[in-house]
Amino acid sequence: MAMQWLPPDWPGNFWAHWAVFTVIIVAFILVMFLAFTWFERRALAIMQARLGPNRAGPFGLLQPVADGLKVLLKEDIVPAKGDKLVHWLAPVVAFVPAMLIFAVIPFQGGALLADLNIGILYIVAISSVTTVGIFMAGWASNNKYSTLGAMRQIASVVSYEIPVVLSVVGVVLLAGSLSLQQIVAAQDIPFILLQPLGFLLFFIGALAEINRTPFDLTEADSELVAGFNIEYSGIKWGLFFLAEYAEALAISAIVTTVFLGGWRGPLLPDWLWFLVKVGIIFFVIVWIRTTIPRVRIDQLMALAWKFLFPLALLNLLITAVEILVWPEVSLWVFVPVNIAIAIVLIVLWSKFFKLGWGKVEV
Amino acid sequence: MATTAKTKEVVINTEPFVVNFGPAHPSTHGVFRMRITLDGEVVVDMEPVFGYLHRGIEKLAEERTYTQVIPLTDRLDYLASMSNNLAYCLAVEKLAGIAVPERVEYIRVIMAELQRIASHLIAVGSFVQDCGAFMTPYVYMLRERERILDLFEMVSGQRLTYNYMRVGGVSQDVPDEFIPALAKFLKEMPGWINEYDRLLKDNEILLARAKGVGILPRDLAIDIAASGPVLRGSGVKWDIRKADPYSIYDRFEFDIPTGTVGDCYDRYRVRVEEMRQSLRILKQAMKGLPRGEVRSEVPHLIRPPAGEAYGHIEAPKGDLGFYLVSDGSIAPYRFHVRAPTLINLTVLADMMRGWKIADAIVIFGSIDICMGEVDR
Amino acid sequence: MTLALSGKDIAKQIEKKFPGCVAESAAESLLVEAQSLLEVAAYLKNTPGLDFDYLTAVSGVDYLECFEVIYQLTSLEHNHSLVLKARCYNRENPTLPSVVGLWRTADFQEREIYDLFGISFTGHPNLKRIFLWEGFEGHPLRKDFL
Numbered sequence: 060m061a062m063q064w065l066p067p068d069w070p071g072n073f074w075a076h077w078a079v080f081t082v083i084i085v086a087f088i089l090v091m092f093l094a095f096t097w098f099e100r101r102a103l104a105i106m107q108a109r110l111g112p113n114r115a116g117p118f119g120l121l122q123p124v125a126d127g128l129k130v131l132l133k134e135d136i137v138p139a140k141g142d143k144l145v146h147w148l149a150p151v152v153a154f155v156p157a158m159l160i161f162a163v164i165p166f167q168g169g170a171l172l173a174d175l176n177i178g179i180l181y182i183v184a185i186s187s188v189t190t191v192g193i194f195m196a197g198w199a200s201n202n203k204y205s206t207l208g209a210m211r212q213i214a215s216v217v218s219y220e221i222p223v224v225l226s227v228v229g230v231v232l233l234a235g236s237l238s239l240q241q242i243v244a245a246q247d248i249p250f251i252l253l254q255p256l257g258f259l260l261f262f263i264g265a266l267a268e269i270n271r272t273p274f275d276l277t278e279a280d281s282e283l284v285a286g287f288n289i290e291y292s293g294i295k296w297g298l299f300f301l302a303e304y305a306e307a308l309a310i311s312a313i314v315t316t317v318f319l320g321g322w323r324g325p326l327l328p329d330w331l332w333f334l335v336k337v338g339i340i341f342f343v344i345v346w347i348r349t350t351i352p353r354v355r356i357d358q359l360m361a362l363a364w365k366f367l368f369p370l371a372l373l374n375l376l377i378t379a380v381e382i383l384v385w386p387e388v389s390l391w392v393f394v395p396v397n398i399a400i401a402i403v404l405i406v407l408w409s410k411f412f413k414l415g416w417g418k419v420e421v
Numbered sequence: 422m423a424t425t426a427k428t429k430e431v432v433i434n435t436e437p438f439v440v441n442f443g444p445a446h447p448s449t450h451g452v453f454r455m456r457i458t459l460d461g462e463v464v465v466d467m468e469p470v471f472g473y474l475h476r477g478i479e480k481l482a483e484e485r486t487y488t489q490v491i492p493l494t495d496r497l498d499y500l501a502s503m504s505n506n507l508a509y510c511l512a513v514e515k516l517a518g519i520a521v522p523e524r525v526e527y528i529r530v531i532m533a534e535l536q537r538i539a540s541h542l543i544a545v546g547s548f549v550q551d552c553g554a555f556m557t558p559y560v561y562m563l564r565e566r567e568r569i570l571d572l573f574e575m576v577s578g579q580r581l582t583y584n585y586m587r588v589g590g591v592s593q594d595v596p597d598e599f600i601p602a603l604a605k606f607l608k609e610m611p612g613w614i615n616e617y618d619r620l621l622k623d624n625e626i627l628l629a630r631a632k633g634v635g636i637l638p639r640d641l642a643i644d645i646a647a648s649g650p651v652l653r654g655s656g657v658k659w660d661i662r663k664a665d666p667y668s669i670y671d672r673f674e675f676d677i678p679t680g681t682v683g684d685c686y687d688r689y690r691v692r693v694e695e696m697r698q699s700l701r702i703l704k705q706a707m708k709g710l711p712r713g714e715v716r717s718e719v720p721h722l723i724r725p726p727a728g729e730a731y732g733h734i735e736a737p738k739g740d741l742g743f744y745l746v747s748d749g750s751i752a753p754y755r756f757h758v759r760a761p762t763l764i765n766l767t768v769l770a771d772m773m774r775g776w777k778i779a780d781a782i783v784i785f786g787s788i789d790i791c792m793g794e795v796d797r
Numbered sequence: 798m799t800l801a802l803s804g805k806d807i808a809k810q811i812e813k814k815f816p817g818c819v820a821e822s823a824a825e826s827l828l829v830e831a832q833s834l835l836e837v838a839a840y841l842k843n844t845p846g847l848d849f850d851y852l853t854a855v856s857g858v859d860y861l862e863c864f865e866v867i868y869q870l871t872s873l874e875h876n877h878s879l880v881l882k883a884r885c886y887n888r889e890n891p892t893l894p895s896v897v898g899l900w901r902t903a904d905f906q907e908r909e910i911y912d913l914f915g916i917s918f919t920g921h922p923n924l925k926r927i928f929l930w931e932g933f934e935g936h937p938l939r940k941d942f943l
Contacts, residue, residue, distance in 0.1 A: 108564055353555075479913075645902045665876075733853070742854055744856045764902055766905070768901070
């Protein structure tokens with residue numbers, strides 16, 4: 060049943076729909092950003108046997124507000140020899156695409172800004188633009204550390220695009236459409252069960268794209284002292300920080316929509332299910348940050364090209380074969396089959412795979 | 422029309438550039454400056470620059486009496502003050518020919534081994550932090566270190582620079598609640614070390630970051646007179662506590678963990694195993710603690726006879742030695758510190774060549790330096 | 798227990814090999830002439846039975862009539878130690894041969910002695926100040942500095 064994009068029958072039609080949803084999306088991002096920063100700091104602290112912020116407001120709930128005020132009031136320092144226009148534009152270019160992703164994410168059945176019928180393709184395309192912003196930041200700061208950080212960022216994003224996109228194609232094959240509405244509608248069984256390997260590949264690849272531990276070497280505190288955003292202060296730095304969390308939020312939302320069934324669920328209202336699932340994915344991201352050390356740049360690239368990319372290709376091949384050869388079989392049969400295949404492939408491949416090259420002859 | 426267009430050879434000119442890992446950097450464990458020449462991400466050369474924490478301790482000591490020098494020694498390796506005090510007091514006692522009571526020997530051993538555990542907790546924690554594990558193991562280890570600092574606070578009133586040992590004894594006896602607290606600590610600590618091992622020992626990313634990285638070959642380690650976990654990680658079984666026992670270490674049973682290859686992972690494992698061996702020594706020392714005096718009869722102003730002495734101990738970071746020359750007066754004529762970390766740093770450039778920046782930080786963290794001792 | 802070898806016994810051995818280079822020998826230490834320091838050090842390092850492959854520490858002392866540099870040598874294999882000393886009497890421009898070629902550990906320690914005492918070590922690959930900055934005037938650990 061084709062659900063094409065119809066303008067809703069509201070007063071004002073298209074423009075009112077657009078205005079309302081823009082407000083909803085911007086409010087959603089900002090509120091969830093506040094919630095996520097608070098949640099990350101508290102969760103990180105409690106897992107590290109300490110307390111975390113608990114002074115500003117009850118349970119430290121006003122801490123993000125305090126942080127935001129502080130960042131807004133700081134002096135804006137621009138490096139003297141840096142490229143001023145590029146320096147000023149970089150945070151904008153880094154942040155806006157993260158916001159644009161939400162245009163196609165369904166918060167509820169039919170409730171999204173634009174039901175593009177190329178939804179997933181749009182997301183993949185837009186999310187790469189952030190890298191340009193980060194490289195602009197690294198370049199314009201006229202600082203060796205920043206440039207190093209920016210170079211690493213480009214290398215890692217380019218490497219991880221491919222496994223990410225390939226793992227999503229498996230989902231698209233199952234759903235039969237690129238549109239996110241369709242993908243959610245097709246998830247009578249959540250795709251995490253039907254595409255366990257795809258989920259893992261997408262999750263790991265997405266972590267690398269948004270520079271979260273274990274792949275946060277772009278802003279590795281202990282090596283590059285914040286990498287590409289060394290020379291940023293004040294609201295420009297705030298925008299980078301916001302961009303990082305907005306991307307984390309975007310990834311959580313995409314994973315929820317594409318693999319976990321979006322807003323579908325019993326009992327609770329749909330938008331609440333959406334929030335709960337986004338929250339769970341974000342908690343897993345924070346959990347991983349607390350636990351695992353960081354990889355080196357060549358190990359990062361080795362992981363992408365030698366481990367994730369072949370697995371993504373195999374996953375795509377297997378999904379395509381399953382759909383072609385057994386189109387009439389109930390999807391429930393494929394759940395245990397796919398999980399078994401995923402486990403076997405991961406175990407086998409990790410036997411052949413070595414992380415990193417080692418010493419270079421100088 | 423197919424043309425044979427000859428593509429122009431595009432040669433991209435790259436040249437190595439020098440990055441300053443300056444004195445103020447989150448990972449250089451103190452004020453240490455490295456001028457690293459990089460070719461892309463690969464380290465081509467490294468030049469260390471010292472002196473940012475040079476306070477002239479050796480000159481200051483020439484103006485102070487032998488007892489007044491003890492607080493100066495605290496501030497050498499400020500993360501292992503008890504060991505510094507112990508080495509200095511041993512050197513002065515050798516110079517002046519002073520014997521110490523039995524109880525003092527046991528107390529000194531207990532303090533030195535507790536200090537070894539505290540110093541290694543920070544060393545291991547910051548090493549794993551440099552590998553990127555964002556604070557979590559570090560914070561857990563700091564929590565255990567707090568218990569040791571509580572014990573030290575009980576005996577000396579201080580958490581960092583204890584000024585506890587004196588020539589001929591210790592400044593005051595351990596209070597009554599010390600031994601039960603120590604027993605409690607000894608019961609819980611092995612469990613904590615096992616927990617860290619569960620999280621870190623076979624962690625694949627830690628292995629990838631540290632195994633095979635920054636190898637210090639055995640011959641080079643001996644040539645640069647490395648000591649402590651750096652030397653033992655390279656496979657040389659040399660520990661002053663066994664080779665040249667001071668105090669009463671020859672009465673205790675313990676092993677000396679050594680590595681095989683000399684990479685960062687080996688040095689990390691040596692430190693963790695040394696913590697376990699220290700717990701063994703502590704148990705034995707606590708059991709055998711006799712009653713008695715805590716100071717021998719030394720005059721208020723010590724005047725050792727003219728001569729010289731070299732006293733050294735196995736401090737957590739290596740072979741810490743004090744070379745003292747006396748001319749019969751109340752202040753040392755020459756006070757020279759053999760700083761293990763300065764000597765371990767001699768070959769840092771060689772260990773780093775060919776590795777990437779991320780590894781440079783990891784290699785540097787695995788040597789475990791403290792700038793107070795390097796610069797004095 | 799590390800056996801501290803007697804300076805007198807070693808002096809006898811060295812006198813047989815390099816006559817005239819031992820200036821003084823006592824139970825605890827062995828003083829050699831500055832110009833024969835390198836030969837004696839090489840002999841001590843390479844002779845089987847002595848094998849002093851580990852130079853524990855290099856210290857300098859300013860006795861007002863001369864400077865003295867003390868080498869604490871250890872052998873890991875045999876577990877014995879020896880104290881080797883060398884003096885230089887020139888106050889304005891003291892020099893000694895550098896033992897970096899034999900024991901690489903002397904690299905930073907000799908730089909430190911150069912920085913704080915002013916003793917130049919001939920043959921050292923990188924004799925710069927190590928703790929104080931370039932352009933600092935004077936050598937602080939000398940007795941006549943302050």
